[in-house]
Amino acid sequence: MEKLDILVKIENSSYYIMPSMMPPSTFDAVCEKIGILTNKCKRTSWLCFKFEFLPPSFFNHLSAWFIRKYNPSKLDSGIALYRGICMFDIEASGGKKIMVTMSSDTIALQVVSFSEQHEGLRSTCSDIFSGVTQLITNIKERYKVKISFKLHFKCSDGYYFKDTFEYEKLTIEKECFCIQHKQMHRSEQIYSPWMNNEGKTIPHRAKISTKQExxxxxxxxxxxxxxxxxxxxxxxxxxxxxxxxxxxxxxxxxxxxxxxxxxxxxxxxxxxxxxxxxxxxxxxxxxxxxxxxxxxxxxxxxxxxxxxxxxxxxxxxxxxxxxxxxxxxxxxxxxxxxxxxxxxxxxxxxxxxxxxxxxxxxxxxxxxxxxxxxxxxxxxxxxxxxxxxxxxxxxxxxxxxxxxxxxxxxxxxxxxxxxxxxxxxxxxxxxxxxxxxxxxxxxxxxxxxxxxxxxxxxxxxxxxxxxxxxxxxxxxxxxxxxxxxxxxxxxx
Structure with a gap:
């Protein structure tokens, strides 16, 4: 069951988590519990994997990967693992966290920090981006699912599930107009935290060929x-x-x-x-x-x-x-x-x-x-x-x-x-x-x-x-x- 990501063991504990059985919650409720929407919290832009087709079980595999790699963030009432939205501590102090969430066709990631020190944030984002991209490739090959995605981004306090900016267009235009904020954003400022080690060579669309192809x-x-x-x-x-x-x-x-x-x-x-x-x-x-x-x-x-x-x-x-x-x-x-x-x-x-x-x-x-x-x-x-x-x-x-x-x-x-x-x-x-x-x-x-x-x-x-x-x-x-x-x- 662990190999199939049906069960995942919480590190340094005797507890197992079943991703498909995580309780429901809303995005706003999780943000409020962790304090993300306060002035003390700094947030990167959203990295969005926008799929043509996103199987509902995909998020279970993704959350299982994060559970194995990072510690789930602690809350007063337990840990921040919910259906369709999870929060993990990137470092032992809990000052840096990664939010992982999804909508009907998008998996979105955002790194948040409560620390005054921001060194290494770009490197952290880039490493997570590379890891998740490889994970998606591995899942597709493992389950023989032919799906594809485009990279999109959104400003830090924007809605990750709509009116996102396609990466390919961001690399062409220096500025982009944000419908939500009704203002222009610098394109590089939006995508650069995640693409620090990738430059402009990262493919904007990932698609795995089958053996027959x-x-x-x-x-x-x-x-x-x-x-x-x-x-x-x-x-x-x-x-x-x-x-x-x-x-x-x-x-x-x-x-x-x-x-x-x-x-x-x-x-x-x-x-x-x-x-x-x-x-x-x-x-x-x-x-x-x-x-x-x-x-x-x-x-x-x-x-x-x-x-x-x-x-x-x-x-x-x-x-x-x-x-x-x-x-x-x-x-x-x-x-x-x-x-x-x-x-x-x-x-x-x-x-x-x-x-x-x-x-x-x-x-x-x-x-x-x-x-x-x-x-x-x-x-x-x-x-x-x-x-x-x-x-x-x-x-x-x-x-x-x-x-x-x-x-x-x-x-x-x-x-x-x-x-x-x-x-x-x-x-x-x-x-x-x-x-x-x-x-x-x-x-x-x-x-x-x-x-x-x-x-x-x-x-x-x-x-x-x-x-x-x-x-x-x-x-x-x-x-x-x-x-x-x-x-x-x-x-x-």
């Missing part, structure tokens, strides 16, 4: 894959036609981040996780309205014509929501972080802590558990007597007892996110970085690229197959664009 840099399919793709035309006679493209923004300035989507008859529902709400509209894009929630919604499943179940990962909560009355009818607490969720035969199937499924009735009672074929399972869908689940590199089809029936993987795809199935058990998955939707046969032996960027996909995320009308619903992550495709089976 190393040997095949043009991303051309190898012979075996080409033969497989050629046979797909016969074995997967599926075609799609665009029925409608929608934009579910309520205003021009709104950019909803859509994580999950479903279609119930003439109603479309989306999780707008950054703003803690559901977006609901008609299937033609009219009558857009929101249901505000107390938790951050991620995954979603249909319970009945009026009801959906939504999992809120870090809040360890499932919300049962009546979309007709626009109200939360019940709340289910889970024993761990709850990810992918699917409803089947009066029960909810929920991925807990990426490694096991809990079968839960609508009162919250755990009926049984199902082992999973990977400890990084993200999304699931239950289809009659079997379930299909994904981590970021593979698709698994299992019986409802957890027995693996087949596994599908192509090395060049390491960014798959959501999964759904049609009436014939064909599997549809979204690939975030390649802007594609892939369809895989019900036996896992054949596959086909079904939708691409030319079809309007731009960071596709949520996907849902309406088995009643044979309509495939796909939504982009950032721009509020939604697509409905008619799916037909070609005659063979």
């Amino acid at each position: 190393d040997h095949n840099p043009k991303n051309e399919p190898n012979k075996e894959e080409a033969q497989d793709q050629a046979s797909v035309k016969t074995n997967l006679p599926v075609s799609v036609n665009l029925r409608q493209q929608l934009n579910i923004k309520k205003s021009k300035n709104e950019n909803p981040t859509i994580f999950s989507c479903i279609k119930i008859d003439n109603t479309l529902v989306f999780t707008y996780y950054r703003n803690n709400r559901l977006i609901i509209c008609n299937s033609d894009g009219t009558d857009i309205h929101h249901i505000p929630l107390s938790y951050q919604p991620w995954f979603m499943t249909v319970v009945n014509i009026n009801t959906v179940a939504v999992s809120c990962i870090h809040d360890r909560t499932i919300l049962i929501i009546n979309i007709s009355t626009r109200s939360v009818t019940s709340t289910i607490n889970t024993s761990g972080n709850c990810y992918g969720i699917s409803y089947n035969d009066n029960n909810l199937y929920v991925v807990i802590d990426l490694s096991i499924i809990h079968v839960i009735d609508l009162t919250g009672k755990v009926i049984r558990t199902i082992p999973l074929p990977s400890d990084r399972i993200w999304d699931i869908t239950v289809d009659r007597d079997r379930l299909v689940c994904t981590d970021f590199t593979s698709i698994y089809c299992c019986s409802l007892d957890g027995e693996l029936l087949w596994k599908f993987k192509i090395d060049k795809f390491q960014d798959l996110v959501y999964v759904t199935t049609d009436n014939e058990r064909n599997v549809y998955v979204t690939y975030y970085n390649t802007n594609t939707v892939e369809v895989i046969s019900d036996d896992g032996k054949h596959h086909r690229e079904l939708l691409t960027k030319s079809d309007g996909l731009d960071r596709p995320w949520g996907i849902y197959f309406d088995k009643k009308e044979n309509i495939l619903l796909v939504c982009n992550y950032y721009n509020g664009k939604v697509f409905l495709f008619d799916v037909k089976r070609k005659s063979t």
Whole structure:
């Protein structure tokens, strides 16, 4: 468990910390407890690793690394380790500290000092930057996750999660305008504490190649894959036609981040996780309205014509929501972080802590558990007597007892996110970085690229197959664009 960063031992103690189980807190509350927002505290600029896609479990690995390297800062009520925000002592006196926090797409670091002596602060920042960059590389290689980030910075008392400055632009322009403070900042003053030893040679974007890409840099399919793709035309006679493209923004300035989507008859529902709400509209894009929630919604499943179940990962909560009355009818607490969720035969199937499924009735009672074929399972869908689940590199089809029936993987795809199935058990998955939707046969032996960027996909995320009308619903992550495709089976 220590090797997987599930448990971390606190140095010079007999205590272990489970990063995924750290209690919640707010940024302001932690700052107040430690005294960061006082005149006695000096703060560097924010170093921000801004990801195109940031898996929620990433912060657990990052905090585990910091726990092993530094001592967690002490508070009156314990230590400063919280879900999504941690503080560590850089030196024994506790005068210098490093804050590590995250938002939905950003990991941010800031060094603070209560000391009158500031020598070595830049060197400290540079060393931390190098260590964290290498850690991210190691995590990606270890778990075979194809993700990338850009370096951003923000002024010391600015918001690290919005209106940040891209490093590449800072190295070009001598000054940058800060929207938050409504004034110009010197660019070098913002990035120099962290880039002391790096100069301008540090890459502004880090991306790790897969083994296949190393040997095949043009991303051309190898012979075996080409033969497989050629046979797909016969074995997967599926075609799609665009029925409608929608934009579910309520205003021009709104950019909803859509994580999950479903279609119930003439109603479309989306999780707008950054703003803690559901977006609901008609299937033609009219009558857009929101249901505000107390938790951050991620995954979603249909319970009945009026009801959906939504999992809120870090809040360890499932919300049962009546979309007709626009109200939360019940709340289910889970024993761990709850990810992918699917409803089947009066029960909810929920991925807990990426490694096991809990079968839960609508009162919250755990009926049984199902082992999973990977400890990084993200999304699931239950289809009659079997379930299909994904981590970021593979698709698994299992019986409802957890027995693996087949596994599908192509090395060049390491960014798959959501999964759904049609009436014939064909599997549809979204690939975030390649802007594609892939369809895989019900036996896992054949596959086909079904939708691409030319079809309007731009960071596709949520996907849902309406088995009643044979309509495939796909939504982009950032721009509020939604697509409905008619799916037909070609005659063979």
